[in-house]
Amino acid sequence: MEIHAHVPKGGKTPVHWLLEGLFIVLSVGLAFGVGQYRESRADHELAARVLKSLQAEVEHNLAILEPLQPIHRKWADVLAKADRTVQHRARVGPALAGAFIAAAGAGAEFTMNVASFLGPVIVVARWKLPSG
Numbered sequence: 001m002e003i004h005a006h007v008p009k010g011g012k013t014p015v016h017w018l019l020e021g022l023f024i025v026l027s028v029g030l031a032f033g034v035g036q037y038r039e040s041r042a043d044h045e046l047a048a049r050v051l052k053s054l055q056a057e058v059e060h061n062l063a064i065l066e067p068l069q070p071i072h073r074k075w076a077d078v079l080a081k082a083d084r085t086v087q088h089r090a091r092v093g094p095a096l097a098g099a100f101i102a103a104a105g106a107g108a109e110f111t112m113n114v115a116s117f118l119g120p121v122i123v124v125a126r127w128k129l130p131s132g
Helices: 015-102 105-127
Strands: none
Touching: 015 105
16 A cells, blocks of 8 residues: 655745745744853953952952051051141231231241242252263
């Protein structure tokens, strides 16, 4: 007993062309999807490695800096005290100048100001530059 099945030859029917086109589109779409999924996983793995490395670096830096905190606090306190001293001088200096002008006059203050510049001017004038 022979069984005959009718198999249409490829490319002859419109249904065949539609199915073949559908399979091609699906396979290309699947390939793009798989590629995108792989890239996404690689990006996530890279981000995890970078974060782990960054965390290790921060922990290492903290371990180095923590013993130095008391020294830095001491420096900050000294600098804050120096800043208060500078602020104090900024208030006292103009008050002394005002008292001097009131007592001796503006001409005496001008003469004192000129005299204060004479020292640096004399030093620069006597300065000998090394020859070339």
